[in-house]
Amino acid sequence: MSWLDIGALDDIPPRGARVVKTQHGCVAVFRTHDDQVFALDDRCPHRGGPLSEGIVHGHAVTCPLHGMVIGLADGLAKGADEGAVATYPARVEGGRILLDAARLIRGRAA
Amino acid sequence: MKQKLVLIGAGMASGRVLEHILAQDPEGWEMTVFNTEPRGNYNRIMLSPVLSGEKTYEEIVTHDDDFYASHKITCRFGEAVVQIDRENKVVHSNKDIVPYDKLLIATGSAPFIIPVQGKDLPGVITYRDMDDTQAMIDASTKPGGKAVVIGGGLLGLEAAAGLALRGMEVTVIHLMGHLMERQLDPAAGYLLQKDLEARGIHVHCKGATKAILGQDRVEAVLLEDGTIYPADLVCMAVGIRPETRLANDAHLEVGRGIVVDDQMRSSDPDILAVGECVEHDRQLFGLVAPLYDQAKVVAATLLGQDAAFRPVQTATKLKVTGVDLFSAGDFADAPGREDIVFRDPARGVYKRLVIEADRLIGAVMYGDTADGSWFFGLIKDGTDIAPMRDTLIFGPAYQGGTSADPLAAVAALPPEAEICGCNGICKGTIVAAIEGGATTLGEIKARTKASASCGTCTGLVEQVLASTLGNAFEMPAAQPICDCTDLTHEDVRRLIKAQGLKSMPAVMQELGWKTSCGCPSCRPALNFYLLADWPLDYTDDAQSRFVNERNHANIQKDGTYSVVPRMWGGMTNPRELRAIADAADKYAIPGVKVTGGQRIDLLGVKKEDLPHIWADLNKAGLVSGHAYSKGLRTVKTCVGTDFCRFGTQDSTGLGIKLEKRLWGSWTPHKVKLGVSGCPRNCAEATCKDVGIICVDSGYEIGVGGAAGMDLKEIERLAKVATEQEAIDLTVAFIQLYRENAKYLDRPYKWLAKVGLDWVKAQVVDDLGNRAALIARFDLSQSIYQRDPWADRATPQAQMGFTPLADMTQEAAE
Ligand code: SRM
Ligand SMILES: Cc1cc2nc3c(=O)[nH]c(=O)nc-3n(C[C@H](O)[C@H](O)[C@H](O)COP(=O)(O)OP(=O)(O)OC[C@H]3O[C@@H](n4cnc5c(N)ncnc54)[C@H](O)[C@@H]3O)c2cc1C
Ligand code: SF4
Ligand code: FES
Numbered sequence: 037m038s039w040l041d042i043g044a045l046d047d048i049p050p051r052g053a054r055v056v057k058t059q060h061g062c063v064a065v066f067r068t069h070d071d072q073v074f075a076l077d078d079r080c081p082h083r084g085g086p087l088s089e090g091i092v093h094g095h096a097v098t099c100p101l102h103g104m105v106i107g108l109a110d111g112l113a114k115g116a117d118e119g120a121v122a123t124y125p126a127r128v129e130g131g132r133i134l135l136d137a138a139r140l141i142r143g144r145a146a
Numbered sequence: 147m148k149q150k151l152v153l154i155g156a157g158m159a160s161g162r163v164l165e166h167i168l169a170q171d172p173e174g175w176e177m178t179v180f181n182t183e184p185r186g187n188y189n190r191i192m193l194s195p196v197l198s199g200e201k202t203y204e205e206i207v208t209h210d211d212d213f214y215a216s217h218k219i220t221c222r223f224g225e226a227v228v229q230i231d232r233e234n235k236v237v238h239s240n241k242d243i244v245p246y247d248k249l250l251i252a253t254g255s256a257p258f259i260i261p262v263q264g265k266d267l268p269g270v271i272t273y274r275d276m277d278d279t280q281a282m283i284d285a286s287t288k289p290g291g292k293a294v295v296i297g298g299g300l301l302g303l304e305a306a307a308g309l310a311l312r313g314m315e316v317t318v319i320h321l322m323g324h325l326m327e328r329q330l331d332p333a334a335g336y337l338l339q340k341d342l343e344a345r346g347i348h349v350h351c352k353g354a355t356k357a358i359l360g361q362d363r364v365e366a367v368l369l370e371d372g373t374i375y376p377a378d379l380v381c382m383a384v385g386i387r388p389e390t391r392l393a394n395d396a397h398l399e400v401g402r403g404i405v406v407d408d409q410m411r412s413s414d415p416d417i418l419a420v421g422e423c424v425e426h427d428r429q430l431f432g433l434v435a436p437l438y439d440q441a442k443v444v445a446a447t448l449l450g451q452d453a454a455f456r457p458v459q460t461a462t463k464l465k466v467t468g469v470d471l472f473s474a475g476d477f478a479d480a481p482g483r484e485d486i487v488f489r490d491p492a493r494g495v496y497k498r499l500v501i502e503a504d505r506l507i508g509a510v511m512y513g514d515t516a517d518g519s520w521f522f523g524l525i526k527d528g529t530d531i532a533p534m535r536d537t538l539i540f541g542p543a544y545q546g547g548t549s550a551d552p553l554a555a556v557a558a559l560p561p562e563a564e565i566c567g568c569n570g571i572c573k574g575t576i577v578a579a580i581e582g583g584a585t586t587l588g589e590i591k592a593r594t595k596a597s598a599s600c601g602t603c604t605g606l607v608e609q610v611l612a613s614t615l616g617n618a619f620e621m622p623a624a625q626p627i628c629d630c631t632d633l634t635h636e637d638v639r640r641l642i643k644a645q646g647l648k649s650m651p652a653v654m655q656e657l658g659w660k661t662s663c664g665c666p667s668c669r670p671a672l673n674f675y676l677l678a679d680w681p682l683d684y685t686d687d688a689q690s691r692f693v694n695e696r697n698h699a700n701i702q703k704d705g706t707y708s709v710v711p712r713m714w715g716g717m718t719n720p721r722e723l724r725a726i727a728d729a730a731d732k733y734a735i736p737g738v739k740v741t742g743g744q745r746i747d748l749l750g751v752k753k754e755d756l757p758h759i760w761a762d763l764n765k766a767g768l769v770s771g772h773a774y775s776k777g778l779r780t781v782k783t784c785v786g787t788d789f790c791r792f793g794t795q796d797s798t799g800l801g802i803k804l805e806k807r808l809w810g811s812w813t814p815h816k817v818k819l820g821v822s823g824c825p826r827n828c829a830e831a832t833c834k835d836v837g838i839i840c841v842d843s844g845y846e847i848g849v850g851g852a853a854g855m856d857l858k859e860i861e862r863l864a865k866v867a868t869e870q871e872a873i874d875l876t877v878a879f880i881q882l883y884r885e886n887a888k889y890l891d892r893p894y895k896w897l898a899k900v901g902l903d904w905v906k907a908q909v910v911d912d913l914g915n916r917a918a919l920i921a922r923f924d925l926s927q928s929i930y931q932r933d934p935w936a937d938r939a940t941p942q943a944q945m946g947f948t949p950l951a952d953m954t955q956e957a958a959e
Contacts, residue, residue: 042951051663051689054950065950069663081212083204086705089693091666098666100693100701116592119212133950140953 037125040137045071045128053088060143063124064088065133066108068095073133074108075126081119148176151448152237152246154227154392159421159437160252161187161208166445168217177219178244183275184224186214191434193279194465197308203276230396232414248448251393251404251419255386264358270380273305285379286312294367294377296355298325300464302383307466310347317375319353319367329462329473333496334512341469388423388430401425408454409447410440420444426455433460435567461522461567472518475525476500477508488539497539504532517541519606523563556609565606566596573610580614587611628667630659635671635888642675648683650676650690671889674776674812678884681926694774698934699756702749707756709748710773711763712809715783715801716744725766729759743780745771757944760935769933777812781805782830786823786840795840797823800869804876810931814887817880832860835893836876845872849879850894858894861902864910878909878916881923
């Protein structure tokens with residue numbers, strides 16, 4: 037894995053998200069209340085809503101458009117809904133956010 | 147080895163077969179689905195709401211790509227099967243040859259086309275699938291367009307109503323003497339025709355189509371009697387015939403449909419058929435309820451289980467919003483039959499029951515169909531109705547001496563009474579789901595599929611919920627805020643004040659929240675309660691706000707935003723208009739619209755551009771219009787004494803004063819005001835949260851109006867003599883609302899709970915309290931009345947609107 041420093045943890049508010057632009061669309065990077073980070077495609081499986089704009093609760097985010105709840109760790113829709121988004125390896129080291137560069141460049145089909 | 151199952155047709159019947167197989171034997175089959183339509187299974191019966199614009203295609207998809215992918219079903223959508231080779235057990239499409247062990251034909255029906263001259267002209271459309279629907283939607287975009295629908299049956303009328311809702315001028319041509327003659331008797335057909343005509347749909351009965359006229363595309367329809375109706379679009383909805391061509395060519399036994407036995411097998415035991423393409427016991431099927439029963443049997447047969455298809459009675463409803471009709475059974479006049487008729491001309495209600503040998507055999511109802519399923523139950527069960535004959539027509543509420551309470555009618559239904567006709571769900575199944583813990587319509591839908599198809603039984607399902615759960619369902623007030631707590635909104639508001647809880651963690655800790663950091667239901671509510679109760683102590687939490695309030699703009703369906711500057715009281719000037727025009731040019735704004743709130747909306751702004759366009763608008767003195775907030779939206783005014791010959795007071799001036807006082811305040815739900823200069827009420831003040839009507843002698847202040855999902859006229863709070871008093875009362879009222887209402891209750895909903903009298907006592911009669919409320923409002927405004935646009939002009943704040951990193955330049959390996 038080729039870990040790439042994409043910014044400081046504090047660039048993202050707790051229970052918030054920012055996006056990383058890639059050639060195949062935006063990847064949403066979430067910071068949860070317990071300072072974990074998760075990276076997922078910024079496209080809701082329902083109708084493409086920007087997940088990065090959803091309300092983050094626990095290790096899940098609620099899509100801002102129609103309220104689908106997506107697990108941040110596995111990218112799977114919760115509850116009665118079906119659907120999944122691609123997830124990307126992400127971790128925090130020394131207050132910096134690291135993502136897997138190869139995966140980001142290659143896209144979801146890894 | 148998995149068996150190979152090939153399905154021809156991805157429609158409603160075969161979709162149900164898939165679900166049954168996957169539920170019972172998910173690994174046993176290797177499945178391939180062919181479909182002529184370039185898409186999978188969707189809820190065809192909901193095409194009418196799509197046509198009318200009440201639903202989108204996405205909302206009616208039953209099986210999406212994920213469904214097929216996750217169950218490893220091979221999809222060949224947009225690929226028709228052209229031949230079945232029974233000898234080699236393969237099917238041919240234009241592209242490929244696919245082998246099968248078992249084959250299921252589910253090709254549905256094809257619309258019948260009357261063989262008249264001009265039937266192939268462009269603009270002549272049938273009504274069967276999404277492409278037809280889209281073609282009609284596209285055709286309806288032409289302003290002033292005219293449509294002729296041939297066929298006044300179920301489909302034709304749904305098409306007509308949809309096209310009319312889309313703004314077309316619609317004529318329905320029907321061959322018979324009255325509409326829907328297969329389901330309705332003439333009296334009900336008449337009421338239906340009247341209703342449709344009231345919607346502007348022209349109905350021509352006893353009309354035989356002679357030709358469709360036009361050069362390069364359709365221009366008019368000519369009837370045998372010489373009438374000509376101009377038409378930009380002709381929808382032919384005169385009937386369907388089973389799609390049996392493949393079966394015919396393969397020499398299967400075919401009558402009007404593909405002949406199947408009780409196990410849904412065709413004359414070749416390895417080939418089954420299901421849906422509208424089949425004929426069982428000389429009968430055809432055109433509604434989904436029996437098809438779903440067939441689907442169950444198909445799955446059982448494939449899985450080697452015993453099952454036999456037995457057709458049941460079906461009932462019909464027309465899915466045209468606002469038209470209530472119901473028909474079931476046989477209602478033709480015949481010797482030995484009697485009817486009971488009830489009419490209420492004033493309400494446009496008609497009910498007719500047909501009785502033969504003390505059994506109910508048919509029912510037609512128009513205008514009031516609440517008892518439909520009860521009657522349908524009597525028909526299906528062959529109940530002896532002699533003992534209740536005299537009161538039968540009044541429905542179940544009048545039987546056995548129970549009261550006329552509408553819920554009693556539902557409570558009186560036996561467990562086997564059918565509630566959801568589409569899915570064949572009876573009351574007992576729904577009650578069982580409720581006893582198993584379901585408490586909402588959504589849960590009932592998910593567990594039983596009741597009301598999950600055409601949705602006309604939604605009200606009934608809710609009544610079953612209400613009658614089974616009693617107060618638990620009727621009184622949502624007793625509902626906890628969300629799954630994070632057992633407390634209600636009211637409890638939480640009270641405890642926040644009583645225990646002096648001033649932060650979100652404090653609330654969650656002290657009140658025993660069950661989750662780590664709440665959820666999207668409770669967090670926005672808590673954030674509001676805290677900032678409203680403790681304006682000086684609490685720090686607003688952007689992460690607990692819905693996207694619109696966090697980004698200070700309305701998110702649109704494509705992820706862009708809208709920008710609405712405030713125009714105080716609806717007044718503007720050339721400088722502001724120029725700044726808006728310049729911004730629209732500079733940021734290539736795709737849509738500029740005058741809103742219903744007397745101001746201008748810039749639609750389709752990219753997130754990164756937001757801080758910049760705001761800064762530009764700020765320079766011209768424009769501030770955020772909070773068109774996205776649970777807070778003060780707009781104060782609509784009329785021109786008043788400034789210009790109008792009837793104006794009694796300066797309504798524009800008062801509106802501007804109110805808007806300047808109230809803007810920026812957060813409220814439980816949005817708040818809109820209107821000030822009209824005289825009772826002609828051009829500012830529509832009588833349907834606002836606060837509406838002021840100016841009269842010669844002063845100001846009439848009303849509260850609790852609404853014109854959204856509910857329509858409510860304001861109720862009089864007070865009449866005052868001076869402008870200052872009008873402002874004071876308004877401010878005090880809004881603060882009372884801020885301090886007491888449940889999050890997401892508009893003022894009218896809150897008023898219904900606390901009562902207008904209580905509110906009057908607080909703000910009209912008790913002058914001390916009025917002053918205290920105003921003081922608390924102004925204190926809050928000292929913190930919260932800030933232009934969010936100006937606040938976000940710093941580089942620091944702007945960064946939040948940009949990507950964290952941009953990797954679009956990185957090359958792939
Ligand atoms: C822009 C505007 C329509 C227009 O083109 O004119 C509009 C647009 C939206 N309205 Fe509205 N409403 C607009 C005037 C109205 C009016 C008319 C009025 O204010 O005089 C009403 C009925 C009056 C009323 O509120 O009682 C109205 C009743 C609603 C409702 C139903 C509220 C209710 O309590 O029943 C909603 C849904 C909600 O708020 O939960 C809603 C929600 C929406 C949302 C925010 C839907 C959403 O959540 O995304 C729409 C945003 C569209 C977008 O993509 O930006 N809109 N909306 C109007 C903006 C007015 C303004 O200048 O701020
Ligand atoms: C506008 C409208 C409103 C309706 N409203 C109601 C209602 O309110 N209540 C109700 O009960 N019913 C209603 N119906 C009827 C209901 O939709 C049908 O009874 C039901 O869809 C039939 O299901 P099916 O699977 O037999 O056929 P379909 O759903 O029509 O599916 C058949 C599929 O097979 C495909 N196909 C055909 N030939 C081939 C081939 N050779 N190769 C591959 N694919 C092929 C077709 O493209 C089609 O997608 C309505 C129908 C319409 C059109
Ligand atoms: S703007 Fe209002 S009425 Fe129009 S679609 Fe959106 S919410 Fe519905
Ligand atoms: S786009 Fe996410 S829920 Fe609809």
